[in-house]
Amino acid sequence: MKTITKMFTALGLAVALFAAPAHASGGGQKNAEDYDFSFEGPFGKFDRAQLQRGWQVFKEVCSNCHSLKYIRFRNLTEPGGPELPVEAVKKIAAEYEISGEVNDEGEPITRPGRLSDAIPAPYPNEQAAKAANNNALPPDLSLIVKAREGWYYPWYISPFIKLFKGNGGAEYVRSLIAGYEDPPHGEEKEGLNYNPYFPGHWIAMPPPLAGEDVEYADGTKPTLIQEATDVAAFLAWASMPKMEERKRVGLMTLLYLGVFALLMLMVKKSLWSRVEH
Amino acid sequence: MSGHSTYEFKNPIARWVDERLPILSVVRGQLVDFPTPRNLNYWWTFGGILATMLVIQILTGIVLVMHFTPHTSMAFDSVEHIMRDVNWGWLLRWMHANGASFFFIAVYIHIFRGLYYGSYKAPREILWMIGVIIFIAMMATAFMGYVLPWGQMSYWGAVVITNLFSAIPVVGDQIVQWLWGGFSVANPTLQRFFSLHYLLPFVLAALVFLHVWALHVTGNNNPDGIEVKSEQDTLPFHPYYTMKDLFAILVFLMVYAAFVFYSPWYLGHSINFAPANPLSTPAHIVPEWYFLPFYAMLRAIPDKLGGVIVMFSSLIILFFLPWLDTSKVKSLKYRPLARQFFWLLVIVCLVLGIAGAQPAQGAWLLVARLATAWYFIHFLVILPLLGFIEKPKPIPASISEAVLGKAKA
Ligand code: HEM
Numbered sequence: 233m234k235t236i237t238k239m240f241t242a243l244g245l246a247v248a249l250f251a252a253p254a255h256a257s258g259g260g261q262k263n264a265e266d267y268d269f270s271f272e273g274p275f276g277k278f279d280r281a282q283l284q285r286g287w288q289v290f291k292e293v294c295s296n297c298h299s300l301k302y303i304r305f306r307n308l309t310e311p312g313g314p315e316l317p318v319e320a321v322k323k324i325a326a327e328y329e330i331s332g333e334v335n336d337e338g339e340p341i342t343r344p345g346r347l348s349d350a351i352p353a354p355y356p357n358e359q360a361a362k363a364a365n366n367n368a369l370p371p372d373l374s375l376i377v378k379a380r381e382g383w384y385y386p387w388y389i390s391p392f393i394k395l396f397k398g399n400g401g402a403e404y405v406r407s408l409i410a411g412y413e414d415p416p417h418g419e420e421k422e423g424l425n426y427n428p429y430f431p432g433h434w435i436a437m438p439p440p441l442a443g444e445d446v447e448y449a450d451g452t453k454p455t456l457i458q459e460a461t462d463v464a465a466f467l468a469w470a471s472m473p474k475m476e477e478r479k480r481v482g483l484m485t486l487l488y489l490g491v492f493a494l495l496m497l498m499v500k501k502s503l504w505s506r507v508e509h
Numbered sequence: 510m511s512g513h514s515t516y517e518f519k520n521p522i523a524r525w526v527d528e529r530l531p532i533l534s535v536v537r538g539q540l541v542d543f544p545t546p547r548n549l550n551y552w553w554t555f556g557g558i559l560a561t562m563l564v565i566q567i568l569t570g571i572v573l574v575m576h577f578t579p580h581t582s583m584a585f586d587s588v589e590h591i592m593r594d595v596n597w598g599w600l601l602r603w604m605h606a607n608g609a610s611f612f613f614i615a616v617y618i619h620i621f622r623g624l625y626y627g628s629y630k631a632p633r634e635i636l637w638m639i640g641v642i643i644f645i646a647m648m649a650t651a652f653m654g655y656v657l658p659w660g661q662m663s664y665w666g667a668v669v670i671t672n673l674f675s676a677i678p679v680v681g682d683q684i685v686q687w688l689w690g691g692f693s694v695a696n697p698t699l700q701r702f703f704s705l706h707y708l709l710p711f712v713l714a715a716l717v718f719l720h721v722w723a724l725h726v727t728g729n730n731n732p733d734g735i736e737v738k739s740e741q742d743t744l745p746f747h748p749y750y751t752m753k754d755l756f757a758i759l760v761f762l763m764v765y766a767a768f769v770f771y772s773p774w775y776l777g778h779s780i781n782f783a784p785a786n787p788l789s790t791p792a793h794i795v796p797e798w799y800f801l802p803f804y805a806m807l808r809a810i811p812d813k814l815g816g817v818i819v820m821f822s823s824l825i826i827l828f829f830l831p832w833l834d835t836s837k838v839k840s841l842k843y844r845p846l847a848r849q850f851f852w853l854l855v856i857v858c859l860v861l862g863i864a865g866a867q868p869a870q871g872a873w874l875l876v877a878r879l880a881t882a883w884y885f886i887h888f889l890v891i892l893p894l895l896g897f898i899e900k901p902k903p904i905p906a907s908i909s910e911a912v913l914g915k916a917k918a
Contacts, residue, residue, distance in 0.1 A: 274771050302589050371783075375589075378774065379782035387867065395772065399779050431792075471782075474592070474599045481600070482770025486763060493759035500752045507744060508912050509547045 262428045264382030264403035265411075269465055272398065274483075277476055278469050283314035285448055286466025289459050291324075292446050294373065297365060297437075299353035302374035303470050306347040312476035313469055321347060328352050366423040368436030377401035377464070377471040401471070404429065406464035410457050412439040516542070539725055544743035545750050546731035548912050552626075553729070554757030555619040561758050562612040563717065567710050569605040577657070579703035581696045584659035585784040603773040609651050610776045611765045613799035616644060625851055627839030628730040634831040636723035641827045643716045648800070650709040653702040655797060660781030665794045667694045667702070673807070676814040693787070733911045734839025735904060742908035793868065801865030802858050806884070808869040809877040819881065826888050833888055835896025843902040847895050850887060857883045 270279040287308065290300065305325040308316045328345035330352065335341045345352065353372075355361035362369050382400020385393050394400075407429045415426035424434040441463075443456035452458060469475070516537050518524040527533045576595050578587040591598035620640070623629055629637035656667045671688050675681040690697030728737055737743055744750070768775060774782075776798060780791050796804050803820050810816035826833075841848040857880045864877040905911035 302593060307593075375782045379779055381779050387863065394775060398772075399774070401779065478599060478603075478770055478773070482766065485766050485770065489759055489763045489766060493756060493763065496752060496756035496759055500756050503748055503752055507547065507749070508909075509744075 261384040261431060263384055264400050264407040264429060266397070266400075267403050267406060267461065269402055269468065271465070271468060271475060274479060276479070278312070278465065280315050281450055281452075282462050282465045283469050284316060285450065285452060285459075286462035286464070286469075287314050287316070288446050288448065289441070289463040290373075290466055293440055294463065295351070296354055297361075297370040297440075299355075299370075299372045300351045300374050300470060301353060301372050302350070303473075304348060304350050305345065307473055309347070310473070313473055314466070318347070325349060366436055368423075370437065373467055374470050377405060377468045379471075380404045382407070402464045402468040405467055406457075406460045408435075409441055409463065410460035540751075541745065541747040543725065543746040544728070544737065544740065545746045546729050546737055546742060546908050547744045547749075548731050548733060548908050549729065549750070550732050551753075551757060552618070552622040553731075554754050555615050555622060557754035558615045558758050558761045559612070559619060560717065561762070562608060562615055563710070563713060565604060566608050566612060567714070569601045569608065570707070570710065573601050573605055574707065579657070579700050581659060581699055581785070584657060584699060588658045600769075603769045605654075607765060607768045607773060607776060609654065610768075610797070610799065611761070612647065613651070615761070616647060617799075620644065621855065624854075625841050626730055626732060627734050627834070627836075627841070629831045630834065630839050631831065632727045633723070633730060636720060636727060637831060638828055639716060639720045639723060641824065643713060643720060644827075645824055646709055646713050646716060650706060650713065651797065651799065653706040653709070656699065656702045657706060658781065659699060659785045661783045661785055661789075661791050662778045662781040662794070664694060664785030664787065665791055666796055667698065669794055670796075671698070673813070673817050676817045678814070730839065731908060732840060732842060733905060733908060734842070735906075735908055735911070738907045739909070795866055798862070798866075801863075802861035803865070805861040805865035805869075805877040806881045808865075809874065809881040819885075823881075823884060826885070830888065830892075834892045835894075836899065836901070837896070838901040838904060843904050844895075844899060845902065846899040847892075850891050850895065854884070854887050857887070 270276060270282065290298075305321050308314050308321050308324075309318045325345035325347055328349070328351075329342045330345050330349055331340065331342045333341055333343065353361075355364065358369060378399075378401055380399075380401045382402075382404035383390065383393055383397070408427060411429045412425060412427050415421075419426075421434050424436055425438055426433060427435045441456055441459050443459065444454055445459060446454050448454055472478075516534060518527055518533060523533055573591065576587065576591045576598065578584060588602065591602050593599075595601075623637065623640070652666075652670060656663045671685055671694060674688060675685045677684060686692060688698070689695065690701055778795065778797075795801075803823065806823055807816040807820040810819050836844060836847065838844055841851055860876060861880045861884070864873050864880065867873040869877065905914060
């Protein structure tokens with residue numbers, strides 16, 4: 233038993249030490265503000281009402297500039313997500329015009345959107361997106377929460393923080409959206425805005441929210457930080473739509489392996505108790 | 510020790526088959542009756558764990574390929590398709606990605622086990638050398654696999670690593686173009702990496718077969734590092750070691766599952782969730798954690814060719830280990846001095862891993878240089894000398910004596 237304990241302490245240590253990924257230390261980078269999202273931890277789940285509010289913020293504000301190409305309308309109705317009613321989503325989808333298809337005569341057509349369509353992008357291509365945004369490209373947001381990190385700790389604690397708090401992508405988005413500030417010393421940069429959470433601090437995106445940008449159906453007060461939190465949670469779901477299924481299956485897998493391992497330990501012990509070793 | 514079992518199969522069909530193709534008696538001789546030292550500890554379970562991980566990688570890989578598209582314009586999208594639309598696709602993808610990491614965790618433990626107990630010494634030199642080849646093939650496989658999802662780190666990792674070959678004098682640039690299939694890392698590169706990433710695991714499986722064959726000729730080493738002298742020293746592989754290995758495999762799989770289900774991208778790089786963009790270089794290009802010690806050595810040398818030579822030498826040197834270690838005693842249990850140098854080497858390798866993740870400048874560069882130097886000093890100077898200087902502790906006459914001695918105490 234002592235050997236096993238030692239074995240796994242060593243293993244854990246090796247993982248912890250080796251996993252320290254290099255991170256940008258880029259000039260006094262500011263840690264995102266820590267926030268306990270409902271979906272954190274091994275049993276965490278998304279808050280449906282929050283996802284629905286976040287979807288509303290995304291649709292009414294962010295989608296003017298950002299695409300969300302890996303999300304299809306039907307995903308909004310599926311379990312583990314915002315779980316909007318199918319009929320409501322069908323209506324939302326039908327408000328969009330889908331182009332790019334041809335009819336039987338070979339002429340380009342447009343048609344109303346369906347559940348199976350991906351959420352249409354605001355611009356037809358990258359060039360158009362850049363032209364409309366001061367030559368900066370608004371990135372697709374379907375993976376943004378997984379593609380960004382919120383913490384900038386020294387290498388010897390960073391791996392442990394990440395193990396318990398995750399990469400901080402959702403916290404980063406939340407802080408970024410609500411974290412615009414007046415630049416220090418009244419400095420100004422053409423077409424750029426000061427935001428201490430953005431790597432490099434100068435971001436091309438103008439402050440997208442100011443508070444009171446949407447009217448929430450569930451009566452929640454749409455303060456700036458509330459909207460930012462909701463849209464960050466929604467984008468976290470968009471990055472990992474299978475998270476709830478993943479954690480559920482994980483629990484069953486670990487229980488199964490645990491019971492199986494315990495049985496094998498008993499088998500092994502009783503076998504080996506009969507021989508010198 | 511090896512050879513067929515003399516077992517007579519009672520079942521007439523089994524006997525009929527076995528008389529024509531002795532596959533059943535080989536299985537019986539090698540996997541059931543195989544005489545195994547009775548004193549193996551849990552560090553010996555990592556061979557079985559490695560075999561399990563290889564099977565997991567091959568199985569999840571084959572199914573992933575059914576949904577993956579090896580083209581620069583579609584690879585990233587097809588991985589997201591797997592994650593979002595394919596039934597259980599997220600599970601396959603995370604099992605495969607984390608499987609690579611846990612494969613390396615297991616192989617590093619397995620290798621250091623060999624170093625500690627002197628498993629590379631006569632008569633197991635060839636067994637050890639096949640192991641080193643397996644390790645190198647594993648690294649090639651993992652590197653090419655990491656390129657396939659075509660994220661930012663996939664692309665830039667491929668650029669950095671393939672560019673290393675340009676350091677080779679005279680033909681370097683030609684070799685790099687040949688690797689790329691063009692003048693930059695692009696679609697032809699992705700497609701050949703895909704082809705090779707499918708091929709290499711089967712080469713690996715064949716190498717593992719040779720590895721186990723060699724193992725079954727010499728028999729296992731053991732914690733006391735003394736060869737088996739009589740049947741008293743051994744136990745049949747089944748059920749003693751099959752059951753013990755299965756227990757260890759399950760515990761290992763639990764740690765693996767904890768990552769797959771609860772922190773699936775902890776061991777990776779966030780930036781790889783952004784699609785490859787040849788026009789935007791990430792602030793830090795860092796390989797996966799299991800390459801970090803070698804990456805540190807590469808960057809420790811100010812000269813590109815020198816770095817490449819040092820990095821590859823750190824692997825090549827392992828082939829000569831059986832002859833660099835001059836001590837007659839295998840297990841470090843009986844070599845107090847060598848044991849201390851072993852743990853120093855472990856620390857040095859961990860330090861190299863940490864240094865590999867830091868920007869190669871200032872204090873970290875110095876640390877990486879010192880650790881790289883020590884790595885080579887350990888193998889080229891310390892190990893050869895120790896055999897002459899060190900006075901080993903008395904070694905038990907046989908495994909059964911060692912076991913019974915412990916039982917009495
Ligand atoms: C795909 C990777 C590998 C697999 C599947 C594998 C499998 C195995 C298995 C099943 C055993 C017997 C059980 C044990 O002693 O743990 C073994 C023994 C051994 N392996 Fe590996 N191995 C792999 C890689 C390596 C590597 C990379 C090395 C060294 C560089 C290595 C060196 C050894 C040695 C020296 C032994 C004999 C150990 C002894 O009995 O003391 N193996 N391997």
